[in-house]
Amino acid sequence: MSVVIRATQVIDDPRLLDLLDAGERERADRRADPHPFITAHALLRRLVADETGVDPRAIDFQRRCATCGTDRHGKPHVVGMRDVHVSVSYGDRMAVAAVTNLGEVGVDVEDLESADFDGFGSLTLDATECAQLAGLQGVALLGARAQLWSRKEAILKATGHGLVVDPSQVLVSAHDAPAELLEWKAEQHLPGPMRVSDLDVQHSDHRAAVAVLTTQPLTLRLQRG
Ligand SMILES: CC(C)(COP(=O)(O)OP(=O)(O)OC[C@H]1O[C@@H](n2cnc3c(N)ncnc32)[C@H](O)[C@@H]1OP(=O)(O)O)[C@@H](O)C(=O)NCCC(=O)NCCS
Numbered sequence: 001m002s003v004v005i006r007a008t009q010v011i012d013d014p015r016l017l018d019l020l021d022a023g024e025r026e027r028a029d030r031r032a033d034p035h036p037f038i039t040a041h042a043l044l045r046r047l048v049a050d051e052t053g054v055d056p057r058a059i060d061f062q063r064r065c066a067t068c069g070t071d072r073h074g075k076p077h078v079v080g081m082r083d084v085h086v087s088v089s090y091g092d093r094m095a096v097a098a099v100t101n102l103g104e105v106g107v108d109v110e111d112l113e114s115a116d117f118d119g120f121g122s123l124t125l126d127a128t129e130c131a132q133l134a135g136l137q138g139v140a141l142l143g144a145r146a147q148l149w150s151r152k153e154a155i156l157k158a159t160g161h162g163l164v165v166d167p168s169q170v171l172v173s174a175h176d177a178p179a180e181l182l183e184w185k186a187e188q189h190l191p192g193p194m195r196v197s198d199l200d201v202q203h204s205d206h207r208a209a210v211a212v213l214t215t216q217p218l219t220l221r222l223q224r225g
Helices: 014-019 022-031 034-052 122-124 126-135 136-161
Strands: 003-009 061-064 075-078 087-092 094-100 107-109 169-170 180-184 193-201 206-213 219-224
Touching: 003 034, 003 107, 003 180, 003 193, 003 206, 014 034, 022 034, 034 061, 034 087, 075 087, 087 136, 087 206, 094 107, 094 206, 107 136, 122 136, 126 136, 126 169, 136 193, 136 206, 169 219, 180 193, 193 219
Parallel strands: 003 219, 087 107
Antiparallel strands: 003 094, 061 075, 087 094, 107 206, 169 180, 193 206
């Protein structure tokens, strides 16, 4: 299976709702703008269905929080498919889903606007990473920030910690170098070796990355909708 990624723009298509289960429809209903959620979860269902041959409506996705143990939020998994690892990410305009049998996976897509605030560096980056961004301005700076941020979030989604781990304690390679987890300084346990890759989602105002807990080099199949 390798790592299969599907990326799409957020769309408003009522037929997508038919793919979701009752719990997902309820969660969509609670959102001011349900379309990013609906697009993302329909995308994930179709991707897993295509890779496993199971009807997209029959797939039982559940969540589990590594911190408090609840099934009301946290990392998603597919019931009854232990070797199928999944992740999903979405914003106002884009959604990305990932599936693999290599190991626990995290995927993340970031809008450049999400990296456009004072204090981004001190909240999310290590001093070395901040120094590497010195001299960048405008879109180049926002693009570099969003790329680093997407790598860190993908890593923390693969481990299941999410932002319970301070992202400034997760050091990644420079934005213009191949994506890599360089150092894990967080007190929480890193479950194993991590492979990371940037994803070219072909939207100049978005950056994305995928991370997998595996020793094997990542072979990616990126499908854009
Ligand atoms: C995971 C996280 C980084 C994602 O942030 P985001 O940029 O807002 O959202 P994205 O669109 O990229 O990803 C959302 C998806 O991440 C997944 N996700 C949520 N928590 C996750 C975790 N701990 N590990 C891996 N994936 C997670 C879910 O599939 C979620 O989609 P859904 O809520 O529609 O089911 C952030 O939500 C987070 O840190 N959550 C954990 C916080 C936590 O555990 N607190 C302790 C509670 S006891």
